[in-house]
Amino acid sequence: MKTIYKRPESFTDAVTSYCGGCGHGIVNKLMAELLDEMGLREKTILVWPIGCSVYADKYFKADAICALHGRAPALATGIKRSLPDRFVLVYQGDGDMVSEGMSEIMHAAVRGENFSVVFINNAIYGMTGGQMAPTTLWGQTTSTSPYGREKSSSGYPVNMAEIMAQMPGVCYSERVTVNSPQRIAATKKALKKAFSYQFEEKGLSFVEVLSPCPTGWSQKPVKALEWLEQKMIPIFPLGVFKDMKEGEGK
Amino acid sequence: MNRTEIEFERCKECGYCVEFCPKEVLAFGDKVNKRGYYPPAPVKQEACIACGICARVCPEGAIEVYKEV
Amino acid sequence: MGEKVFMQGNAAMAESAIRADCKFFFGYPITPSSEVPEYYARAAKERPEENIVFVQGETEVAVFNMIAGTAATGKRVMTATSGPGFSLGQEAMSFMSAAGLPAVVVEVMRSGPADGEILAAQGDYFQAVKGGGHGDYRVLVLAPYSIQEMCELMQECFDLAEKYRNPVILLTDSLLAKMREAVELPGRKTSRVDQRDWTLTGCAGREHHVLTTCGDGAAQWEAFNLNLQEKYAKIKANEVRWQSYQVEDADIVLVAYGSMARVAEGAMKMAREEGLKVGLIRPISLWPFPEKAFQGLAGKKFLVTELSAGQMVEDVKLSVDRKEDVRFFGRLGGVVPSPKDILAEIRKLEVK
DSSP: OEEEEOOOTTBOSOOOOSOTTOHHHHHHHHHHHHHHHTTOGGGEEEEEOSSGGGGGGGTBSSEEEEOOTTOHHHHHHHHHHHOTTSEEEEEEEHIIIIIITHHHHHHHHHHTOSOEEEEEEOSSBTTTTSBOOTTOOBTOOBTTBTTOBOHHHHOOOOOHHHHHHTOTTEEEEEEEEOSSHHHHHHHHHHHHHHHHHHHTTOSEEEEEEEOOOTTTTTSOHHHHHHHIIIIIHHHSOOEEEEEOOTTOOO | OOEEEEOTTTOOOOOHHHHHOTTOOEEEOSOOOTTSOOOEEESOGGGOOOOOHHHHHOTTOOEEEEEOO | OOOEEEEEHHHHHHHHHHHTTOOEEEEOOOTTTTHHHHHHHHHHHHOGGGOOEEEEOSSHHHHHHHHHHHHHTTOOEEEEEOHHHHHHTHHHHHHHHHHTOOOEEEEEEEEOSTTOEEEEOOTTHHIIIIISSSSSOOOEEEOOSSHHHHHHHHHHHHHHHHHHTOOEEEEEEHHHHHOEEEEEOOOOOOOOOOOTTTOOSOOTTSOOOEEOOOOOSHHHHHHHHHHHHHHHHHHHHHOOOEEEESOTTOSEEEEOOHHHHHHHHHHHHHHHHTTOOEEEEEESEEESOOGGGGTTOTTOEEEEEESSSSSHHHHHHHHSSOGGGEEEEEOOTTOOOOHHHHHHHHHHHHHO
C-alpha cells in the first residue's frame, strides 16, 4: 500500500482540546506537516498564545513556550535574538494579537524581527466563550455584542494582513483560509513560503488564516465554512499583500 | 482496495470528511466514542480513489489514507 | 579583581553585568536608569568581540517579555527600569517566576506614586519584595548600599537566578544609581549552572522541552504551585544576606537598606561619638528578608529609616519579639534626610 496521508510525525498522540470543526486543528496539522517535510522539527521553537491554542504545546514534538496574552511577539524576539539560526514560529489568535497584543506585533514588524507569524482570525474570542474581538464583523452577534457589533461604539474590523503589508520590516503577508480542500492546500503553500523566508533572513513573515469557529458562531461546522465564505471573505479578502522579491528585505 | 482509516477516539464529528469526499465514501456512523461523538466510517470503500481529501480537511489528524498499488 | 575606576552607579552595574557574561540587554529608557541601556547600546557597537545584543523595546511590557524569551534559551539577560516601567513589567515578573526563567531586573527606584519625581526614594519596596504581579510567587531582591557592592551583587544576581531558575531583582534608587564613586570593577564570570535540561534550543538529539504556565485542572495546578513554594522555602533557608554594625551592646538599633543605610551609618557614628549606644542592621537581601538578623536582640529598640512612608518596617515588625519596640522615620517625595536628622530621631527615643 502507498501512503497518501499519514498523521504528521511532528505531532504527539495527544487529542486536541479544540471543538469539532475548529480551524485551529487544520492549521496546526499543516504546521506539523511542514515541520516534517521541511525538516524543521529539531530546530524549531514554537511560541504559543493565550486563546484556544493555549494547550497546543502538548500536540507537537518540538520545543515550545506558551506566552502571556498578546506578548508572543515580544517573547519570540528574546528567543530569536538569542538563537538566530533556529526556526521561531509565533502563533496568535485575533483577541491575542489584535487586541491585547497589538503593540507587540506592530513593533516586532517595526523591527523586522526575523520570525514567522501565523495569525488565526475567527472574528471572535473562542476560549473565553465567544466575546467580541477587534475582527468581529459589523452586526455579528457575540456575548459582548449581544445585538451585533455596532460601528458607533466598537468601530471597525481590523485587517491585519493589509496592515502588516504596509510595514517595511515585513517581507511577506498573505491572507488565506481553510474552508475547502483547495484553500487548505493554498494555506499550506503560504505557510511554507513564510517559513522558508525566515531562513533567507528577510524579516517578519505573516500569514493570516480565516478560520471557522463553529462553537463561537453557534453553527454546525459545515455551515460555519459557508458563513466564513459569505460573511468573512468580503471583509477580509484573500490574497498576497506583500511578497518581497529575491534580494529584497533586511 | 484503497484504505481510509478513521481513528475512532480522535474524531469530533465535524463532518468535513463526509462533506468533501468526492465519491461519497464516508457517512456518519452509529457508534459513539468516549467523547460522545459519532465518527463517520467508510460505507463505500470500493469507491475510494485515495485522493486524501478527507485526511487533509480533518482538523484532528484522525484520518489516514492508503492507496493500493 | 579588576581595575579601580571612578564610575557612575548605572554604568558600573552595566559593566559588571557584561563581565558576568550577560550579553543580552533589552530595555526601555526611563530616568533614573537610562544609563544602563545607554551603556549596553554603546558596548554592543564598540565591543564587537563580546557579541553583545542590545534591543530597545517599545514598552516595558514588551521588554520584560523579551528578557523572558532570552532567559528561556539559557542565555544571561537583563533589563533596567524604574517605578512606572517596573509596574508595566509586573505581569511578566509573575510569568517568569512561574515559568522558572532566570532573568535579572535592575529596579532604580524613584519617588512615586504615578509619574512622581525622578529623585531618590524607596517606595517600590512592597512592589519588589512582596511581588507586584498576580499569584503566589516570590522574587529574590538584593539591595546594595555602595557602588562597589552594587557591582558585586549585580554579578551575583545572575548566579542566583540560574541556581534557583527564578528572576532576581537588583533594587536600588536614583541616589546610588546616579552618583559616582571609586570602585574596583569585578572580574569576568560565567555561568556555572548547566541549564540544558530545560532550555528551549530546538530538540535536536533530545526530547522536546515545553515551558508553560497554563494550569490543567486544580490538582495539577496546586502541585505546580507547591513546587514553587518548595523552591521559595529553599531560597529562604539559604540566601539571607545582611550586615550588622555594633549591634551587641546597642540600646537602639537602626534598620536601613540601600542609600538610606549610608545615611543611617553616618548617624550611628555620630551617635557613638556622643556616647549613645547605637547599632545598625542593614538588610542586603530584602527577599528573603533577614529575620535572623533580629534574633537575640530582645529588649533593644529599633528605628527603621526609609525613603518611604514605611514599607520595610512591616517586615522588621514581623522579625522582632515585640513590635512595640519598632519605631519608624521616613521622608517622602525625594527628600533625603541627613545623618543629623536621624540623630535627632535617636535622641527622641533616648529621652523616652
